[in-house]
Amino acid sequence: MSRAAVPAEVVEILGDVARFGPYFEIVTDLGETGGAAWRPFPDRDTLLALTGEYGERLGTGERRVAASLLFQGLAARLWSPVVAAAARGVVPDLAGLRWRWAPGETVALGLAETRGWRVRDVAEAAGLIHPMVVDGRLRPLRDAMLTFVSLADGLVWGNAASALAGSLNVGPPDAARTALVRELLGREPLAGTGSFGPRGFVRAGCCLYYRVPGGGMCGDCGLLSRDLRRRPRQ
Template sequence: MTSIPAVRVRGRHTDVLGAVLRTAGWTVVPDGPADAEVTGHADGIRAQCAGTTSWLADQAQLGRWARTAAVGPPLRAGNAQVGAVLEAAAGIGPFFAVQAGPPDGDGWTALDAPGLATLTDTVGERIGAAERRVAASIMFQGLASRLLSPVLAGLAHGVVLDLDPAAVFVRSRPGEAMALTCECPGGWLAPELDVRLVAEVLLEQQLRPLLETVAADARVAPGLLWGNVASALVGALRVLGRDPVAARAVSGLLAHGPLVGTWEVGPAGFRRRSCCLYYRVPGGGYCGDCALLPRGSASRPNLW
């Protein structure tokens, strides 16, 4: 006898979405691990099952998806599991912290094209960058670090955190770490490390759309921005103190798709093949893993 798949419904219009899914033969559960997760957004529906994510325009598309979706591992993590991972990550430091819930108070910016442009302008003004591409690179490196750090931390708990950019808001204030809040933080259960899943969630779903938007807006080379991601991965791993699961994940990610060719291991360790442009900021200089440093000079150590 085939078991009835379980789905969790979140976000907007949960009653309506739940009714569509029940009609298609799903059991709607309030929490706990589930075969799938459906989240209602203002501009569509996000449906996730078996390690894949689909964006659906309306209830009719959701009904078709529900009748044809292939059910299988990995399962979606429950709210309590995701909350525990977020709490543990926040305990590592401010760069690993993500709030759960809608923006509370002023100063929050959505990660859409206007929001990313505003963040670039804010960072450029703060650091005195005369070139917008410099401001965009510095902003994106900080944003990428904030998005990927909690994901790496969560792997030790058997969860691949899923911070949907459409539900993430950023607050950048002078003298403070960039803050993140996510309206509907989620995750995939992964008791054993699955680098393919981590790459799909982190690099393709979370970072790629943001990177392409920033690259187009500020006319900065995508390869440079992917180099920022590689550098941020190694930087987060240093903070995690050689955590074996995170180390294997970083090693696998650096050998994946857009990060291939963005780095090398030199005499002094990890070294990127591009420059984040920080040296063009007034009073700036070269990072420890910069491609512009003489070979053999101080760099980030090889951590994997």
């Protein structure tokens, strides 16, 4: 059975992994920052407005494209800090997850309560993370988006898998983090959405970034031919 982590330990580890970059940041003191109010994640009104701004920023009038890429970005913000912290022995609890955004601002995630669990191995960590992130956060995020845009399940879970695998490209190489990502990618609904090869993770589908003006295709895109995937991006 997993043991509860001391809150101060969770705060310390989340602070450490936040140094990897903005997608690894979770605020642990919601009183520290001003600006927009913190709200439960996700709420439909904020999500709808953010999707609209995201489309404007990308230069696309296709809501489906903006929603797809936003989902992938938010999935990365959920996976990245949790997996990185778990590789250090602590899984943070996302039960009290909040988010903050206003037009012109960047998205911030925060915890109303800082809790977590000590974990001893990859299987134990994955057993906690999978239901917490997939069922607790990504499915509600998908369901909220489906109230205003149509997104196929294959697209959604391919984006979630790409975001998870992509988290390994940031920060120092870490065998524990890699093993955990591979374990999570083998569980439904991520299983079959992509695979690791000699050049890293390649997803089975596409996130629709090619439909953004000047966007092209991502390095892990399933639409790329083997020959194109070998070419360095300019």
